[in-house]
Amino acid sequence: MRAIVSHSENQPAQLNEVGEPDRESGDVLLEVTHSSVNFKDGLALAGRGIVRRWPTVLGIDIVGTVAESASNAFSVGDRVTLNGAGAGEVRDGGFAERARVSSESLIRIPDSISSSQAAAIGTAGFTATIAVLALADLGVLPDGGDVLVTGAAGGVGSLAINLLSRRGYRVVASTGRAAEQSAFLSSLGAAEVIDRSQFSDPIAHPLQRERWGAAVDSIGSHTLANVLAQTRYGGVVVSNGMAQGIDLPATVLPFILRAITLVGANSVDAPRGLRERAWATLGDELDLQALDSLTAVVGLGDTIAIADEILHGRIRGRTVVQIA
Numbered sequence: 001m002r003a004i005v006s007h008s009e010n011q012p013a014q015l016n017e018v019g020e021p022d023r024e025s026g027d028v029l030l031e032v033t034h035s036s037v038n039f040k041d042g043l044a045l046a047g048r049g050i051v052r053r054w055p056t057v058l059g060i061d062i063v064g065t066v067a068e069s070a071s072n073a074f075s076v077g078d079r080v081t082l083n084g085a086g087a088g089e090v091r092d093g094g095f096a097e098r099a100r101v102s103s104e105s106l107i108r109i110p111d112s113i114s115s116s117q118a119a120a121i122g123t124a125g126f127t128a129t130i131a132v133l134a135l136a137d138l139g140v141l142p143d144g145g146d147v148l149v150t151g152a153a154g155g156v157g158s159l160a161i162n163l164l165s166r167r168g169y170r171v172v173a174s175t176g177r178a179a180e181q182s183a184f185l186s187s188l189g190a191a192e193v194i195d196r197s198q199f200s201d202p203i204a205h206p207l208q209r210e211r212w213g214a215a216v217d218s219i220g221s222h223t224l225a226n227v228l229a230q231t232r233y234g235g236v237v238v239s240n241g242m243a244q245g246i247d248l249p250a251t252v253l254p255f256i257l258r259a260i261t262l263v264g265a266n267s268v269d270a271p272r273g274l275r276e277r278a279w280a281t282l283g284d285e286l287d288l289q290a291l292d293s294l295t296a297v298v299g300l301g302d303t304i305a306i307a308d309e310i311l312h313g314r315i316r317g318r319t320v321v322q323i324a
């Protein structure tokens with residue numbers, strides 16, 4: 001079968017003919033129909049970390065149809081998806097025509113969502129949903145002030161905007177591409193679009209004007225430090241990404257003087273209950289027309305070239321890899 005494979009550390013991946021998936025790698029065999037390209041896939045495709053076992057088929061998202069199942073939970077023909085759980089890092093992922101996966105992390109796609117749309121959602125949408133659920137679980141209500149979404153035109157950001165606005169939050173979208181993406185971000189549900197440059201530099205003051213009731217941050221580094229410094233008393237900030245950097249040059253003052261909460265969101269190791277809850281939420285709440293408007297589709301043969309685009313922030317929304 002055809003697959004995109006990382007053969008060794010620090011080397012870009014290659015599209016190869018490879019053998020069928022190993023029986024030991026999971027109790028369910030999938031005919032893969034789609035995958036997607038996330039920021040993390042961009043790093044892996046370019047040979048810049050992520051992969052921890054070689055050779056490995058890349059692709060952290062897998063969407064397919066069950067072809068064989070030794071699990072009671074899944075039957076031949078079921079449409080399923082798997083996000084993270086080590087795919088494309090320590091076990092074979094979704095950039096291949098077939099994949100063998102563990103039923104433990106596998107989720108049946110809600111009937112309202114097509115297989116291509118499930119791939120468009122992918123890890124980015126799954127993570128955005130985990131972030132939105134975290135805000136709700138921590139008591140953030142739509143009347144609790146503006147919710148800032150950073151990295152707004154990216155995968156996690158664009159889907160977080162849509163989910164939050166559909167829940168009634170007033171969403172402010174922060175982007176480096178305001179001139180070209182404002183109309184798009186408004187169509188997803190952003191009430192306001194602002195320039196990300198105001199968050200990019202080292203914090204001028206550890207406590208700034210209180211602007212945000214909550215925030216979903218894909219950027220980290222100075223951006224997250226500024227967001228913390230601008231969050232209102234009692235507000236909640238979800239940290240899910242590191243597009244600017246993994247550092248956090250902040251102070252404790254927003255925590256001890258404004259009682260704010262900083263909470264993490266992790267998709268890779270999400271337990272089964274959270275996976276089921278997030279996908280049920282997506283099935284009920286995501287605007288699928290908006291999802292289609294932010295999705296581009298490529299073939300397996302075009303996927304390696306996308307790495308450079310996503311790593312330079314030139315992709316808008318989501319890129320689906322059509323495999324079947």
Ligand SMILES: NC(=O)c1ccc[n+]([C@@H]2O[C@H](COP(=O)([O-])OP(=O)(O)OC[C@H]3O[C@@H](n4cnc5c(N)ncnc54)[C@H](OP(=O)(O)O)[C@@H]3O)[C@@H](O)[C@H]2O)c1
Pocket residue numbers: 038039040123124127150151152153154155156157174175176177196218219223240241242243244265266267268310311313314315317
């Ligand atoms: N925790 C998890 O489980 C999890 C899951 C998925 C993703 N992530 C992380 O979340 C982040 C976003 O992922 P994604 O798939 O949404 O990526 P993406 O589609 O590439 O979007 C990232 C966005 O971040 C902004 N950006 C890029 N470089 C920047 C910089 N130097 N400074 C400020 N903003 C910058 C850009 O938005 P604008 O053009 O709008 O400015 C870009 O579109 C990544 O760091 C990824 O690794 C984590």
